[in-house]
Amino acid sequence: MQHDRLIAINGIKNLRDMGGYKSLNGGHIKWKKLYRSGRPSELDSEQHKDMAALNIDTVVDFRSAREKENSPITWNNHWQPDYREVPIGGNAAAWVKELFEKLSTSPFPAKELNDQFILAFQTIPIENVDGLRKLFDVLVDHSSDNTAALFHCTAGKDRTGIAGALIMRALNIHSDDIMADFLMTNDAVDLKASSKELAEWASEKAGRAIDADAVLPLVGVKEDFLHAAYKTIDEKFGSMDQYLEKGMGLTPKRLETFRHNLLS
Numbered sequence: 654m655q656h657d658r659l660i661a662i663n664g665i666k667n668l669r670d671m672g673g674y675k676s677l678n679g680g681h682i683k684w685k686k687l688y689r690s691g692r693p694s695e696l697d698s699e700q701h702k703d704m705a706a707l708n709i710d711t712v713v714d715f716r717s718a719r720e721k722e723n724s725p726i727t728w729n730n731h732w733q734p735d736y737r738e739v740p741i742g743g744n745a746a747a748w749v750k751e752l753f754e755k756l757s758t759s760p761f762p763a764k765e766l767n768d769q770f771i772l773a774f775q776t777i778p779i780e781n782v783d784g785l786r787k788l789f790d791v792l793v794d795h796s797s798d799n800t801a802a803l804f805h806c807t808a809g810k811d812r813t814g815i816a817g818a819l820i821m822r823a824l825n826i827h828s829d830d831i832m833a834d835f836l837m838t839n840d841a842v843d844l845k846a847s848s849k850e851l852a853e854w855a856s857e858k859a860g861r862a863i864d865a866d867a868v869l870p871l872v873g874v875k876e877d878f879l880h881a882a883y884k885t886i887d888e889k890f891g892s893m894d895q896y897l898e899k900g901m902g903l904t905p906k907r908l909e910t911f912r913h914n915l916l917s
Contacts, residue, residue, distance in 0.1 A: 658671070659837070662700055664696035665690050665691060665692070665704070666691040667690050667809035667810065667838055668809075669837065670684060670688055671821075672684030672685060672686060672687065674821065674824075674830045675826070677826070677827060682821075682826070682917075683916065685708065686801050686802075687801060687820070688709060688801060688803040689805065689809060689813050691813075692716065692806070692808075692809075693712070694724040694725060698729055707801060707803075708800050709732075709734055710735060710797075710800040710802070711734055713787070713788050713791055713802065714726075714736065715739055715784070715805065715813065715816070716805075716807055717740050721738070739787045741777060741781040741785065749871065756858045757859055761859065761863045761868075763866075766867070766870055766871070769870075770870040770878055771878065774881040775882065775885040777815050778886055778896070778900075779886070782901075786900065786902050788804055789903060789911065793902075793914065808842075809838065810873070810874050811874070815879070815882050818831050818834070819897070819901065821834065823897050824911075842872055844872065847872040848865040849865045852867065852868050
């Protein structure tokens with residue numbers, strides 16, 4: 654089932670259906686109801702038709718203004734969803750840009766890179782409560798039986814990964830399934846091949862060999878990343894339940910509606 658949920662459409666990476674996961678409350682997440690992905694900015698006209706066939710009527714975009722400027726989405730008549738711009742920042746992007754600018758004069762800081770992504774996962778769910786809450790508002794207030802929602806960032810792994818995990822926690826999905834969904838990015842992007850390709854590019858830029866494992870956080874995810882997000886949420890809000898209620902606005906009544914909308 655893990656790989657069956659991956660959807661191959663050229664022009665969009667890491668696209669998958671979040672359906673099928675069983676809730677500890679009973680039932681499972683509805684298929685063809687909720688999708689996550691990387692940026693849908695490289696789709697041609699035929700691929701827009703493929704996306705339209707998924708009945709996605711709402712798209713929530715977590716990318717920053719700079720990211721959208723660099724990779725704008727061009728909608729066409731085949732697919733024109735309700736597009737919600739919900740910028741969510743991390744603190745790794747600027748640091749990574751600086752890293753690549755210094756590759757030719759500095760050693761590759763593998764540990765610092767990993768630490769920056771840990772810090773990003775600690776930061777994103779706390780400093781972007783309002784943005785993440787807007788996704789939950791969409792899923793509570795703008796849901797219908799015959800349509801679906803898509804949420805995405807650039808690579809569909811960090812901001813999108815955190816959002817996906819929060820949704821699954823709210824639906825009371827088993828922790829093993831949540832982690833499996835989070836780590837599925839590594840299968841979706843072919844982590845080994847992607848890391849090797851990026852390491853070769855970075856090695857050429859740096860003028861020395863850079864190991865593929867060192868660049869892994871740039872293309873994939875690790876369990877430690879999601880655990881870092883959970884730990885910070887518990888520290889700042891007391892528990893995940895408190896975070897979902899106070900931060901994401903899932904009061905008992907809204908949580909009931911949320912689960913009704915997304916669970917079979």
